[in-house]
Amino acid sequence: MPLMTFPQPSVGPADLAWLREKLVLDAEQAGLLDVAFRVADTPVGPLLLATTAAGLVRVAYVADGPDAVLDELSRRISPRVLGSPRRLDPVVRQLDEYFSGTRTHFDIPLDLRLAGGFRREVITRLPDIAYGRTASYAEVAAAAGSPRAVRAVGTACAKNPLPVVVPCHRVVRSDGSMGNYVGGLEAKRVLLQLESAT
The missing domain is CATH 3.30.160 (Double Stranded RNA Binding Domain)
Incomplete structure (x- = not known):
């Protein structure tokens, strides 16, 4: 059947x-x-x-x-x-x-549970770097209360759980060169150029 x-x-x-x-x-x-x-x-x-x-x-x-x-x-x-x-x-x-260049800071509630210890301290300092400006790793280390922790600032930026929104792309080397970035150097270049153009 x-x-x-x-x-x-x-x-x-x-x-x-x-x-x-x-x-x-x-x-x-x-x-x-x-x-x-x-x-x-x-x-x-x-x-x-x-x-x-x-x-x-x-x-x-x-x-x-x-x-x-x-x-x-x-x-x-x-x-x-x-x-x-x-x-x-x-x-x-x-x-x-x-x-599009019409917003210079983000107004979004953040959950920082993925960043702890000194990394979290660094992450909370990054929005203090004004739009269109940069700060060196050493300046961020000093602002976070540990002036000698330049390498740790680099690690905190590399492990930033909220890139773009929390602007680790604004952190550069003391000589003004870009340094590394979690999204790659081209992404960092694009973000810095966008901010300097407005």
């Missing part, structure tokens, strides 16, 4: 988007969404943005894909990580304004 086949309902992109949005809403209502994320296209490449109830917790360059960053978030914060683009709309809007 031949098997009966039934037509399969077709599921299109709109259906999948609706299901994804419903999953996010249900997870939020049930208190099961600890980290919401999305990837935003920017002039310095794709950035993964992640937020918690406390604020923006991660900005990461993800040219090679977001998997490693999402794995880090699930290990260090919570395994309850879910793509929720709408929840990050305010961050994307401010990034768009920054890259």
Whole structure:
């Protein structure tokens, strides 16, 4: 006896988007969404943005894909990580304004739990470097209360969990050369040129 086949309902992109949005809403209502994320296209490449109830917790360059960053978030914060683009709309809007030259500082709640100890002290000092200006690693070390910790400032900048938003790109070597940057030297050059042009 031949098997009966039934037509399969077709599921299109709109259906999948609706299901994804419903999953996010249900997870939020049930208190099961600890980290919401999305990837935003920017002039310095794709950035993964992640937020918690406390604020923006991660900005990461993800040219090679977001998997490693999402794995880090699930290990260090919570395994309850879910793509929720709408929840990050305010961050994307401010990034768009920054890259268009109409925003000179970010007004976003930050969750600094991924930076601890002296690194956190450095991270909290970086927004004091004015838009369009730079400071040396030595100047940042002094501002953070440890004038001899120049190398540690470099490490803190390299491990900044919130690049672009927390402006580690404004930290340069004492001779004025750029130094390294988590997003690569070209991204640092673009950010510094953007800020010096306005």
